[in-house]
Amino acid sequence: MNALNKKKTQTIFKCQQCGYESRKWLGRCMDCGEWDSMVEEVPVKAGVTLTASDKPVPLYLAPDGDEERAGTGIDELDRVLGGGIVPGSVTLIGGEPGIGKSTLLLHMLAAFAEQEKDVLYVSGEESARQIKLRAKRLEAIHPREFLATENSVEKIIGMTTEMRPDLLAVDSIQTLTCSEVASAPGSVTQVRESSYRLVEMAKKENIPIVMVGHVTKDGAIAGPKVLEHMVDTVLYFEGDRSHAFRILRTVKNRFGSTNEIGVFEMKEEGLVQVSNPSEIFLAERPLDEPGSVVMPSVEGSRPILVEVQALVSPTNLGTARRTAIGADQQRLSLLCAVLEKKGGMDLYGHDIFLNIAGGMRIDEPALDLAVICALASSLRERSIPSSTVVCGEVGLAGEVRAVGNFDIRVREAERLGFTRCILPKSNKDRFTRDVGIELIGVATLSEVLEVVFG
Template sequence: MARSDTVYVCQSCGGVHAKWAGRCDACGSWNTLVEESGASAPLGSSAKAPSRSTRRSRLELVDLGSATEDPKRFETGLRELDRVAGGGLVPGSAVLVGGDPGIGKSTLLLQAVALLAKAGATAVYISGEEAADQVRRRARRLGLADAPVALAAETSLEVILDGLKKETPDIAVIDSVQTLWSDQLAAAPGTVAQVRACAQELVRFAKKKNTIIILVGHVTKDGQIAGPRVVEHMVDAVLYFEGERSHQFRILRAVKNRFGPTDEIGVFEMVDAGLQEVANPSALFLDGRGEAASGAAVFAGMEGTRPVLTEIQALVAPAAFGTPRRAVVGWDSGRLAMVLAVLEARCGLGFGGRDVYLNVAGGLKINEPAADLAVAAALISSFLDTALPAEGVAFGEISLSGDVRPVGRADARLKEAAKLGFNRALAPEGVEGAGVKVDSVSTVQALVRRLGQDAV
């Protein structure tokens, strides 16, 4: 019996199946298996592998301690982008940039390549979603029409590679990788096989020609870059461009970077002339903060090496229905459930019959556990209907026993608070700061007593 050349590839994880099924056995996703030709199956599938050459190459080994120079980076002129990239873009690197539709990915990259081109670098911008005239009109709107950037509108991988090999630019932007297709594969554009194969060829070109390749990727409903996760493993850096359309600022965050840290963020503000850098994000996040009100606490956080102050808002209200509601924006809902459980078990505060709403002002997403104390202070303030000091900040991690544990970089947090006019801080014991009066709290019980005294 002849063997079928058809395989079924999961569009979520890239898993290969011999027959169709409603659910992928690898990742558990439903209705994600798409029929593809066996010739387009990824490596490791049941497709027939090419025969190996009888000639063997010798493996070349080098000394680990041999001296190598650090690569010279290309500084884009956008300090926030250079900060996230680790000091600039490295020649021969591949960068994957993802974000929601309309968030400003194309605008950011067009500004970056235009500034690089004005500085003397050869830059190419290839769009698979827009015509060249559309990109040119956007450049005129951003005031970048005089930048010597080569434009092209193409989706064929072979045509793109032929053009790049002739030009050999310093930097090339591909917008986006989901629109590319190769005539060597029978799969449709945007499928796992096409995305993986096209990304692999572009990364190989970047390494051979020492060209910076920036790939723009679509995101799914979950906020993850669409396509197989193996693409994120191929590239050297993965950057996410985050933000809400209702807010004027955008955040560039690195989740993978082989040439720099992965905990830095860059903050941009969307204005009429494009994206503008924000030198002091704390002032932006606290902009418009009114008089002291119950349920509002200022958190002194850290984003990489940069201290960032933002307001955390909490509202505790009687539940209108039998089941109390928990709504969280900008923080981990599981972390909120833990803080509420600690306050109920250790302090006797009854949140069981009350709705709890928590919001991080400005749309910033906080991931570090140092926000526990600020969240607890905001919840207690709303529960007791008493306002926290308007000139105070809070930071500290809360354990399940109710203890407040110290966090790193306390001096940098307090210096940022003092620079913005804050002179008080709720912090774990042992924290000292010049110019800021530190109110040390060792347990959540001590926090409740302190805030209860302020209420009296």
């Protein structure tokens, strides 16, 4: 009789894409619109239990933070982290399957262990035999590396607090389970609760953690968005598996600047650092070829020279195509309209293909002028001298606008042997340093075409 009177456990249905909650099952999420994503779960009350000793203190009386960073032994990784790993920090690395997340993790752990520090690698995806086979191939085995294959968050926290390693690596956060949560591994509730427990342990024990995260078909890290808010640093692996180069980009960093990038090359022995990406990206560039122009880009604080390629050819279809790889396709359509209206060029009946060579993706407005020059060069079948670099933003009125960080752009172009730089006139007027490269300032689109083609 008592059993019949017991209150039935209340369950909720939660969307596995966005975390939307409902008391009843829905075929389609009311928030994100995803079909068949509602899963029944037992609600878990998460939060920190406050005690009588937890009282606010004046900021100037708060404990001083430990600013000493621990270098990972990989310069490109230290660059995106802002100089190294901060004690007690939590870093999340996301990327497509097979892009190199676990490979980078093994390289980092081996380099960290070389500094006479203990590291613990916890994997919930592979067996110990599989991990050792890959570590042997990568030559990433060290006596101070410790391995555990475990999915339980409670056991991971237990072994970490007992061992107290200098670095904990978890691969991946979507495979972990918390005993208090009834849902399956990888669900929104499991990912949120597991992450919360690990972050709490990292801050309490001052042990840095590096976590690997899966991504969805849209490229976002799987699980609740709050996962990215909970951690201190978020790194994304970019690049196509068919390309040799991988870009590690900083999206969030509480201890350094964002939008920094590290460049790696995938080889048989694993990920190899690319300390001078400009030379690599320009190594196979065709010289004096129509439709090709070099643009000095800046990613974070790093200048990178990339080749912008354009192909303009008459179309046999009713509607001309506009395709961009490594750049914003909407921006390409906008620049084509500006070139037609202000440059007097007929692009209506032509297919247009734009490509950033080497697998890079450039999103900054400074790419505009290089795209304009590459399109005009391909349409007119007239090449731009291979010793010229082009950089600037183009407005809808055909004006050429200034861009930032121009000093380091010019310095990188000069270092690689370029002799001429076409830049916005306002940038040239403010440029005071003497350089061994000719600077040509332009203010309008017509001036650009006159300088480039005469």
